[in-house]
Every structure is written in C-alpha cells, then in structure tokens.
Amino acid sequence: MFRLKKSWRRWFTVAAIFSLLFIFVGCSKSSSSKSDSSSASKDATSSKKVQIVFWHRMTGTWKTSLDKVIDDFNKSQDKYEVKGITQGSIDQLKQKVMAAARSKTLPTITQLPYTSIPDYITQGLLEKVSFTADQKSDMYPAILSSTEYKGDNYSVPFADSTQLLFINDQLAKKYNLKTPTSWDDLKTIGAQLKKDGVYAMSLDQSYDMVLESMANEAGYPFVTKNGKANLSKPEVIDAAKTILDLKKEGFLKTAEEDQYGSVAMLNNKAVYGIGSSANIGEFTNRAKKGQTFSTAAIPAYKGKNGDVISANNLVLFKSSSADQKKGAKAFFNYMLKPEVAAYWAKKSGYVPTTKSAMKEKVYQDYVAANPSYKAVEESIESAYASNQFAGYDNFRTKMLSAVDSTLTTNTTAQKAFTSLQKDTEDILKQNK
Structure with a gap:
C-alpha cells in the first residue's frame, strides 16, 4: 500500500512538471506569435502610403478627368495616396471647409477661388507654398499673380479660365x-x-x-x-x-x-x-x-x-501632418508637369496653367481639332488677376x-x- 501511494505521488509529480513545461512552452509560443504579429503590423503600417485628402467641387466629366489625374499620381510613386472627394458646388465646398475648420476636421488640401484665399490666410488656416524659379517663369503672369498674397505664394493654379x-x-x-x-x-x-x-x-x-x-x-x-x-x-x-x-x-x-x-x-x-x-x-x-x-x-x-481671369486654386492646410504636407507638395508639383497640365486642360476645358503645357503636342493637336480654343492662348497672355484682399x-x-x-x-x-x-x-x- 505504501509503495502504491509512493508510485502515485511520483507519477503525479512528473505529470505536474510536464504540465508546467507545457504551459510555459505554450505561453512562450503565444508570446512569440504576438510578437511576430506585432512586427508584421508595424511593417504593414510603415509601408502604408500617407493619405492626402483632397476636397474639390468637380462633378461629371470634370470629376472623371480629375480622378484619372489623381490615380496616375498615386501610381507614379509609393509614398503618398491622394483621395479626391467632391463636395458639390463651390459654395457648398466653402461652407464645408469653414465647418471643418471649426470642428478641426479639415482635409489636407482643397480647391478655393483665389479671391477668397486671403480670408483663410487671415484665420491662420493656410500653409505657404513655394515654386522654383523655372516654375514661376513658366506660368502666365495672371496665373502666377493669382497664387500670391502680400508677397508670398499660398496656392497652386488648378482650374483657371479667361x-x-x-x-x-x-x-x-x-x-x-x-x-x-x-x-x-x-x-x-x-x-x-x-x-x-x-x-x-x-x-x-x-x-x-x-x-x-x-x-x-x-x-x-x-x-x-x-x-x-x-x-x-x-x-x-x-x-x-x-x-x-x-x-x-x-x-x-x-x-x-x-x-x-x-x-x-x-x-x-x-x-x-x-x-x-x-x-x-x-x-x-x-x-x-x-x-x-x-x-x-x-x-x-x-x-x-x-x-x-477666374481661378480656383489648390491650397494646403496648416493642420496637416508633416508627411501630408510633403505629399501635398509632391502632388502640386505633379499637377504642374507640362504633360499633366496639358492633359487636365484638354479634358476639363480650363486654360493650361503654364506656357510649356500650352505648347504640349497633345494640347496643340486638340486646339487644331477644336478651333474654338485658339483664342484661349491670346486671351491668357493679356489677362490679369483681381487684386486679392481680406x-x-x-x-x-x-x-x-x-x-x-x-x-x-x-x-x-x-x-x-x-x-x-x-x-x-x-x-x-x-x-x-
């Protein structure tokens, strides 16, 4: 009887040891699994593109053409992703921007009439933008003037007409x-x-x-x-x-x-x-x-x-993150590329924002096939922007x-x- 009890105790002790080992190993595996999952999550997060939210007023064929430009930009690089969201009419867009400013839910960038921009500047909402000397010399004087306020640039030309x-x-x-x-x-x-x-x-x-x-x-x-x-x-x-x-x-x-x-x-x-x-x-x-x-x-x-001129330009909000600001500026530079600006002008009916875009073959071929556009170049060369003020x-x-x-x-x-x-x-x- 004594021997039986002793054997039973010995078996129970061994079993307990194995159970503890199993629990320990299981915990280790679980911990390792969580650690691997956490690392994978971090890797996925680090590889995710920075999202640039873009509010605009384009609808119909204008929206279709703009969506194509945005999609091409997103595919052209692997750091940023622009998400275009139409807000209806320009008045509806402006109302939503002001509501978002109050609730601190502004997008990264938006479209605004250039004459309205000083009011947003005085409220401290807009980030300055910059152009290279080549970009400035390539813009028509009226269009460049529409981006300026008190000696600084606050917007990028987008939807301009004469x-x-x-x-x-x-x-x-x-x-x-x-x-x-x-x-x-x-x-x-x-x-x-x-x-x-x-x-x-x-x-x-x-x-x-x-x-x-x-x-x-x-x-x-x-x-x-x-x-x-x-x-x-x-x-x-x-x-x-x-x-x-x-x-x-x-x-x-x-x-x-x-x-x-x-x-x-x-x-x-x-x-x-x-x-x-x-x-x-x-x-x-x-x-x-x-x-x-x-x-x-x-x-x-x-x-x-x-x-x-009439001009709806693109502006960048100060509330955006540092990475979003970099992405917005990359998108702005993309929009100013001659081939991109020419494509957008051809599809939208707006004026090419730069002289080089006006000379692009795709746009000149379009003008040749649609003579009504011939006067556009003459009119933009002699045009001027309204003087902006708050x-x-x-x-x-x-x-x-x-x-x-x-x-x-x-x-x-x-x-x-x-x-x-x-x-x-x-x-x-x-x-x-």
Whole structure:
C-alpha cells in the first residue's frame, strides 16, 4: 500500500512538471506569435502610403478627368495616396471647409477661388507654398499673380479660365459682320440688328466681370494692390454706363431667370456674347443642328485689351501632418508637369496653367481639332488677376447687389457705384 501511494505521488509529480513545461512552452509560443504579429503590423503600417485628402467641387466629366489625374499620381510613386472627394458646388465646398475648420476636421488640401484665399490666410488656416524659379517663369503672369498674397505664394493654379468673345457663326455670316474689336463697334452692329430683334451682345445675369475687365483696361482696378478702392472713379462709372446704354438702346441683353448669356446665343437671339473659356464645351454640346460657335478676344476698352481671369486654386492646410504636407507638395508639383497640365486642360476645358503645357503636342493637336480654343492662348497672355484682399467675398456680394440695382430698379451707375465705393472702403478698413 505504501509503495502504491509512493508510485502515485511520483507519477503525479512528473505529470505536474510536464504540465508546467507545457504551459510555459505554450505561453512562450503565444508570446512569440504576438510578437511576430506585432512586427508584421508595424511593417504593414510603415509601408502604408500617407493619405492626402483632397476636397474639390468637380462633378461629371470634370470629376472623371480629375480622378484619372489623381490615380496616375498615386501610381507614379509609393509614398503618398491622394483621395479626391467632391463636395458639390463651390459654395457648398466653402461652407464645408469653414465647418471643418471649426470642428478641426479639415482635409489636407482643397480647391478655393483665389479671391477668397486671403480670408483663410487671415484665420491662420493656410500653409505657404513655394515654386522654383523655372516654375514661376513658366506660368502666365495672371496665373502666377493669382497664387500670391502680400508677397508670398499660398496656392497652386488648378482650374483657371479667361473671358472670351463667343460668336454665333451663322448669324455673323447672315449679317456680314466683322468681329467687333472695341465696344464702339457694338453700337454700330447693334443698330444694324435691332430691326430684326437680334442683339449684338449677350451677357450673363451679372455684368460684374465684364465691367472689371473694362475698369482694368481703363487703368482703374476695382481695388488696387495697396488696398485703395476705385469704384466711384469716373472711368469705372463710364464703363458701367457703356454697358447700360447699350442695354437701354436694345443692342445688348443681360440674362434674366436663365442666368447665362449663352441662352440667347443658342436661341439665335444674339450674335456675340462674353463668357468663360470653360463654356466652350457647353456651346459645342448644346449647339442646334447647323449651329457653330467660334471665339475671339473680348472687345478692347479705351484702346486696351485684357480680361480678368477666374481661378480656383489648390491650397494646403496648416493642420496637416508633416508627411501630408510633403505629399501635398509632391502632388502640386505633379499637377504642374507640362504633360499633366496639358492633359487636365484638354479634358476639363480650363486654360493650361503654364506656357510649356500650352505648347504640349497633345494640347496643340486638340486646339487644331477644336478651333474654338485658339483664342484661349491670346486671351491668357493679356489677362490679369483681381487684386486679392481680406473681405473679398463680402465685397463681391455688395458688387452683385450694386449691379443688380442698375438692371432691376434702374438705379444709375453713378448712384450704385458711389454707394459701393463706401461699402468697399468699410470692408477694407474692417479687414486691415
């Protein structure tokens, strides 16, 4: 009996030892497995691309083309991945940016109108960007100017357009008209067409951009680079009167509920119209059977040619990480490559942002096949950017109201723009 108990104890002791060994070995294997898993996780994390979130307003074919550019960039390197997210209209985009700024959930980069950028700078939201000397010399002066504020660069050109004179070719041929090169020419043409109920010129619902071009040509930008308002200057008021007098005489039409001057031209109610170069595709797509439309530089005012550009540029937020900032700048440089900028211009209808992109064979071949784009190069060479200042969006709201008052309540140009002068001076003071 004693021996049996002793043997049992000996077996139990051995079993216990083996159990402990099993547990120890098992724990070691488990620990090793966790360690291996942790190392693999770190390796996967270190090899993962830095994500660059890009908010924009592109939809439809513009979004499809931009997605292709983004995808090509992502495939061109293994450090960064740009994720493009459309936010609808430009107003919706701006609202979402401001909401994200309040909640500290801003993307890495976004698209913004260049005239709105100073407001974001004054709030401390934007990172400066830099260009090489070669990149600067390659940009058209107006486009480079749109990226600058108080001597520094804060944005990268992206979706820029100029103003062009659109021509209804069939009507121009029917009336044997020569393309107007000055606003005085429009008076002569208007008198010839009025008997048939056809307008010489058709403009969008607001004539503010056309007026701004005329004011610049007269030597008086709406607001100077040093922050002086010129809205009540006789030269600016005279330019507004030129437009309003042509309208009063029945030679010029501004759009009403339809908002766009292209409508009258497409309906054969106007021979000429001034609009964005980005609208070339719209005329082509909406032309009726037998209709063709060509383009030219807008009429000169006071003997000078030139138009104010529209530009939506790319900006980088300060809240981004150091790696995201590096990735954003890599993407910006990619967008400025001649072949990439030419592709984007061809697909989007926007102006090539650089001279080298304009000369790219893919773009020149496109212009040869689509003659309506020939005037784009001429217009961008003589174009200029609006002078940027904090409070610009507020100013633009006041500007649109002043223009509307001259069209809907017959307020004189003198009264409307003298009042706008005071409003603008107040805005400039408030944002110093």
